[in-house]
Structures are given as structure tokens and as C-alpha cells.
Amino acid sequence: MVDLDDVCVLLPTLDEAATVEEVITGFREVGLSNVLVVDGGSTDDTREIARAAGARVLRQSGQGKGQAVREAVRDHIDTPYVLMADADATYEATDAEAMLEPLRAGTADHVIGNRFADMRSGAMTRLNRFGNRIINLTFRLVHGERYEDILSGYRAFTRESFLRMNLTADGFGIETEMAVECVKNRVRVAVVPITYRARPDGSATNLHPIRDGGVIFLELYRKAKTNNPLFYFGSIGTVSTLAGVLMTAYVLYRWIVRGVGHEIIAVGAAGATILGIQLLIFGVLADMILTLHREQLAHRERVAEGERVAEGERVAADDRSSDD
Known part of the structure; x- marks a missing residue:
């Protein structure tokens, strides 16, 4: 059984002052008190608000979400389980139990939250929804697995399985790279339906659909060299x-x-x-x-x-x- 004390909630952030407190509080209310915020150099009050909300705060040594995740898991997390989410209040802390259940049951070592199972109105633009569908289809064709939502930022995984992965992506390509590495290293994966909400008013996205979409497609193709x-x-x-x-x-x-x-x-x-x-x-x-x-x-x-x-x-x- 997964003891909640054995779980570290990992929140990569960049200028998330408008939502980070709500996110940290939500996870603490469901019993996940070990929250690590890895900040990529926010120019607002993200770090101060996160500390006041009860989280450990680390300023990453490099740039990009991928680098933040690698640095946090490898150097600053010692719990056997990691629950990774975005700090923009688009994910529900109440879904944490469902995300951790496959790890508890021993049926998976890496869990992906499927945003399309319950996507609320305004959570994703039509362009982003279309791009996500195409990327998931491409992943299925190239790498032979149907993970439903490889770009989901809501993940739960064992630290041991993460350390087996060869991850190099620095930006938003980290989710894609993790999915490919799961296939390559035959990591047991479970897909769990989750709720995906629209960003609250006053919270700006750091995602650039065209640029980041291109990076993700290149990552899928580059990884095919050794996997397919x-x-x-x-x-x-x-x-x-x-x-x-x-x-x-x-x-x-x-x-x-x-x-x-x-x-x-x-x-x-x-x-x-x-x-x-x-x-x-x-x-x-x-x-x-x-x-x-x-x-x-x-x-x-x-x-x-x-x-x-x-x-x-x-x-x-x-x-x-x-x-x-």
C-alpha cells in the first residue's frame, strides 16, 4: 500500500502566483503534505506564496519544465513515489487517490492522467485539442502504445522507474519523452481518467502551441531512432x-x-x-x-x-x- 508520507507532490512553476497557493492547499487537504515547488525563475511572488502555503521551494539551476523535473526527482526527492502536476489549478487534487491507486495495487509503475475523460468547458482551445489528438495518434503509430493523453502533466510514478529513463528534454517535451521512455524501458503504465479544468482568470499560460507542438513532434521522431x-x-x-x-x-x-x-x-x-x-x-x-x-x-x-x-x-x- 502507498503511504501518503511516501509520496512527494512535484510542482514545476513559472510565474504561477495567481494559482500556486490554491494548488498546494488542495494537495495538503487530501493528505499529501510533502509538496516540492521547483521554480524556473518566476518574476512574481510564486516562491514566497508557495513557502507560505507550506511547500518546500527550490529554484532550479537551469531552465525549462523538463530540466526542473529531472533535477527535482534525481537530486531533491527521496520518497519512493512522485505525484507530478502543474501549478496552474487545471488539475484536481481530489484525483490524487485515483492516480496513486495503480502504484498501490502494484499494477503500474507510471500513471498518466487522461484529461480527455472529463475536460471542462474552456479548458483547451480547439487548436490545442486538435493538436493533442494528432500527437497522440502519431505516438500510437510510431511507438505502438495507446496512452490516450501523452501530453498530460498529471503523472504518478515510482522514483525507481523514473531513474531508469534517459531524459534530456528541457521544456514541455518532457511528458512526451517520458511516455516514449516508458515504452522503450517496458515500464508498466496505467491511464487514469481525471478532470481537467480551465485556467482561473488572471492566470496566463506558459505554453506556445505552435512552437511547443513542433518540439514535441521532433521529440517523437527523434526517439523513434532507438525505439522504432x-x-x-x-x-x-x-x-x-x-x-x-x-x-x-x-x-x-x-x-x-x-x-x-x-x-x-x-x-x-x-x-x-x-x-x-x-x-x-x-x-x-x-x-x-x-x-x-x-x-x-x-x-x-x-x-x-x-x-x-x-x-x-x-x-x-x-x-x-x-x-x-
Whole structure:
């Protein structure tokens, strides 16, 4: 069972003076008194208000939400469980129990709050909603898992599972990167329906939809290199091959119909086609290697689990013998 004293609530902040007190108070009212606010250099009274509300306050050494989360979990949190949320009062502290339940039950090591399960009016613009849907669909196609809402900032996870992840994103790409790393490291994930509210009046968002959306798509594609190499190299190879085929068709058309040769374009067409085919082959080989690697890891885990069970049975037998 998850003891609430074993949970640290992590709140990355940047100019959240209008809402941070409400958020901290909400979590403390549901029994989560260990609240850590990691501030990214607010120019308002965020840090002072957070301290007055009873939270520990840390000023992060770098910039960006991703850097704040990495620094907090690795260097300033020693509890076995972390509940991460935004400090903009869009998440309900009363959903904390549901978020922690899969960890308590031992069915998951990483929990994602699904905002689309109960999204209140005005919580997300149509553009943001559309962008979120496209990003979730892309994640499912590229990485093969349906996590419903990979951009959700409401997460619960074991510190041990977090430390297994190779996280480098500094900004809002941290949620996407965590989702990809869960797939890559076979972290058990549960998706929990939560309520998502509109920001209160006077609270401004730090999110830039176009810029941050581009960063997230790049992060999804970059991570595919090691998690789905067939997609990563295959997509580049397909584009290169199609470009070569189109240039070849153009050269043949001009030569047959007009009697005009295009030697330079012909060379480019051949080069693009050859490169594309090579990348496709490399993607297939890399995917085969990754599959074999995962099978070996799964085999080692089964062997290790069998050894642990055997050792437990041996110890139990020794205890019974000593009792006799």
C-alpha cells in the first residue's frame, strides 16, 4: 500500500502566483503534505506564496519544465513515489487517490492522467485539442502504445522507474519523452481518467502551441531512432526513394516526349533512389536487431525471476528445517 508520507507532490512553476497557493492547499487537504515547488525563475511572488502555503521551494539551476523535473526527482526527492502536476489549478487534487491507486495495487509503475475523460468547458482551445489528438495518434503509430493523453502533466510514478529513463528534454517535451521512455524501458503504465479544468482568470499560460507542438513532434521522431528504427529510417528512405522515382519519371518523360536529356537530374534521381533503398534496408536490419535485443532482455528477466523464486523457496525450506 502507498503511504501518503511516501509520496512527494512535484510542482514545476513559472510565474504561477495567481494559482500556486490554491494548488498546494488542495494537495495538503487530501493528505499529501510533502509538496516540492521547483521554480524556473518566476518574476512574481510564486516562491514566497508557495513557502507560505507550506511547500518546500527550490529554484532550479537551469531552465525549462523538463530540466526542473529531472533535477527535482534525481537530486531533491527521496520518497519512493512522485505525484507530478502543474501549478496552474487545471488539475484536481481530489484525483490524487485515483492516480496513486495503480502504484498501490502494484499494477503500474507510471500513471498518466487522461484529461480527455472529463475536460471542462474552456479548458483547451480547439487548436490545442486538435493538436493533442494528432500527437497522440502519431505516438500510437510510431511507438505502438495507446496512452490516450501523452501530453498530460498529471503523472504518478515510482522514483525507481523514473531513474531508469534517459531524459534530456528541457521544456514541455518532457511528458512526451517520458511516455516514449516508458515504452522503450517496458515500464508498466496505467491511464487514469481525471478532470481537467480551465485556467482561473488572471492566470496566463506558459505554453506556445505552435512552437511547443513542433518540439514535441521532433521529440517523437527523434526517439523513434532507438525505439522504432524501422519507422525512423524507413520514413526517410521512403521519402528519398519517392523523390528519386519522381525525378526519374520526369527525366524519362522529357527524353521520350521532348528528346531532351537531363543528365544532372538523372544522377540526382539515381542517388536519391539508391540512398532511399539503403535506408529502408538499414531500417529493417535495425528493427531485427532491436527485436532480438528485447527478446534477450525478456529472457534474462524470466531467468532472474525464476532464480528469485527458487531462492525464496530455498530460504523457506531452510527455515522449516531449522524449526524442526
